[in-house]
Amino acid sequence: MKITFGRFLVISLLAVTGAVSTANAGLPFFGKDEEVPSLAPMLEEVTPAVVSISVAGTQVSRQRVPEMFRFFFGPNMPDEQVQERPFRGLGSGVVIDAERGYVVTNNHVVDQADKITIKLVDGRELEAKKIGSDEQSDIALLQVEPTNLTAVKLADSDKLRVGDYVVAIGNPFGLTQTVTSGIVSAMGRSDLNIVGNGGYEDFIQTDAAINRGNSGGALVNLKGELVGINTAIYGPNGGNVGIGFAIPANMMKNLTNQLIEFGEIRRGLLGILGGDLDSELARAMGLDVNQGAFVREVNAGSAAEKGGIQPGDIIVSIDGKDIHSFTELRAKVGTLGAGTEVSLGLIREGSRKTVKVTLDDYVAETVTASQMNPYLEGANFSDGKTQDGMPGVLVSEVQPRSPAARLGLQDGDVIVGINRQRISNVAELRSYLSENEGVIALNVKRGQSSLYLVIR
Template identity: 60%
Template sequence: MKSFLKKVAIVGVISSSIIFTQSSALANMGLPFLSSSDTTPSLAPMLEETMPAVVSISVEGKTTARQEIPEMFRPFFGGQGRQPQERPFRSLGSGVIVDAKKGYIVTNAHVVDNADKILVTLTDGREFSASKIGTDNESDIALLEIEPENLTQIELADSDKLRVGDFVIAIGNPFGLSQTVTSGIVSALGRTGVNVGGYENFIQTDAAINRGNSGGALINLKGELVGINAAIFAPGANAGNVGIGFAIPSNMMNNLINQMIEFGEVRRGLLGVVGNDVDAGLAEAFNSDVNKGAFVAEVSEDSAAEKAGIKAGDIITKVNGRTISSFAELRAKIASMGAGASVNLGLIRQGDVLDVDVVLGDAGFQEVTAAEIHPAFAGATFENGTDLAGNRGITVSEIEARSPAVSIGLKKNDVIIGVNRQRVNNIKELTDMLKDKEDDVIALNVKRGNASLYIVIR
């Protein structure tokens, strides 16, 4: 990452500075501790049920680097100064089983980025090969799938109910040390500007976070998932833990993976407003008592906001009854809800409190023809689909005779499942992979019935 987040991140939690001394007080708080004449207060009973839902992830893949070619040798390489080179890599991360019956595992997108092989290891030592269902780099969430054989899933908490000061537990695989547990508190909510992705609404925790914890679980004291560990604030050359970690809220994660399950991709909701945070200065200028929320500076024409009657000068303070503190928080919540979702917004207009129902637009919708993805696909019609084995990919639903798509070797009902040795799950991923690569040599991995073949585009 280009910012102060130099290392693959994780949300752990603080040290042993929190000492529980009065078991009677803990009992009154309803915490899951054992306490008897011969048993000290402990989180062990809760963790014994929760930890099997947290897995270790190991990844093997290749990244492409470009090597500088000395000028005297460039004629032998077509005059190009830099040539791409593939370099193998291995990395470690964590994941959380969210659906035991279907074998769904959530992790960070950066954990499985450029992965050719994903291996999941459970607490009982069993190993499974995992496949990607969907990834979203903008929010750093990925959904994986393994064989659903006697798995344990974690229950989801309502992350909107978190408060600063709530106790949290992090479970993960730092430095390959599987099932490492740390504890701490929620330090802040609605954190943005972390530069992990384009949509940020992080839980901050005073976490002991290290490489390998990315994608692990942040849970409450009931053993429910409140967040997916994602990043740390690591200033300086060593980029070690300084007790500031970040997790993606479980509600945001859940909205995103539901879209991945249904569509194979994230289809972001769009409100259609431009604005900024409400602060004391802005509140004074508009003679408002509200000093938190999202100020609407501009409403886009024919947008979901305009259709719902939202106006410039409105201050949005709530999303589905939950208070928001900034424009960035509004943006992240709306984007995670998905296109077509119905949302209730609470807003202030010239001192009046209003409720507005909005049906969100589609932030990423655009008609993309196969030819727009790459000229060699002209004459083909693409749809998101699966091959005979159930692997996600791009199905050639129609193809015109004597078209460029035919000339490169594509046929009707072919399923494109890879590009240059990287898995591709849907049209959006294919579009992103082939952007600005019209002049590159491209190898398509295509499934034709039960056969697997490569089609080269030059």
């Protein structure tokens, strides 16, 4: 027994030794004078452009007072209770222009902040002011004193491919200058509802570890060029599970350029209604493609009509880049500035065509209610905001004794929801009304009050 065991042990060790020797035969050997492959040289150039952001402010919450309390406490009881709570937060940012001191981050990092401080890799702390932000794409632009700053170079994120190596840099959990690496897992992720209903999503997905505090940080390629702004993670418990999302650098650049030039986002508007092309619809229409944006309706006088787009067209590309869904098309168009000329590739009756369209100004869209629902006739709708800054549909010019007036709509009302679904603009309201029938409950903000108006 002992002899047999000893022989077995010797044979096993020899087998392992042989396997290790064989496996190592193909590996390079790095001597003392040979340089080991490393990302360190690239990171030494890039990390000074990634900053830590700390914010402080007061969060205001409003809660409507129930009718029973107003009954007991009399007419002087306010309609709502307002609570103010101080808060502090941490995030990341990226210097994109060293000469002018521009720093980009996520809107949710600096939202409602009264004080914003950035900390550079060399330990300096600088006060920052917010130039502008866009809640619907989760981008914010800050500016600091441009003193000895380092900016990151921007890559063409449209050239990014699934499988490309990327590096995430940020400050997760307040741990400054943390670097993780991975690959691009997917492109054009949308319908994730990360930035809320009505948001513009066209995310890069990566398995580079992204955690809380990484928001607003840099996603770079192996050349040290910025390909995206880290924004969100997918994790049931709030931790990293290898699914992170970043806003493409090209999308960020389009938005920040508008903030710099106008101080606000002036979205492009195509002027179509539609949905995703799926395999079932493709078979019904005899198409040889299964992805794209199906055009159901073209608004009269819109940029789409002027450009020659027709109902039934399938839009499959924008400026030579493939489009996989209507949501992706909406995100790309909505983050381009008004007046931008785009080239759209489409399929019409089995033939491929290319049309050029000059985008309208999204905020200038105003439609009469009768165009959306006859029960709303007598009012005009346009994109607007509530007194608290919540985006919605502004009601104006309500004609006396009209269906809209009988319903209870008034000048200055802002529609923020319909049948418990969030509505942020005219296009969303019109799209919902065109696709749904039956009872309609409009959630209306009137000053500081909230009410529902029901269409039966």
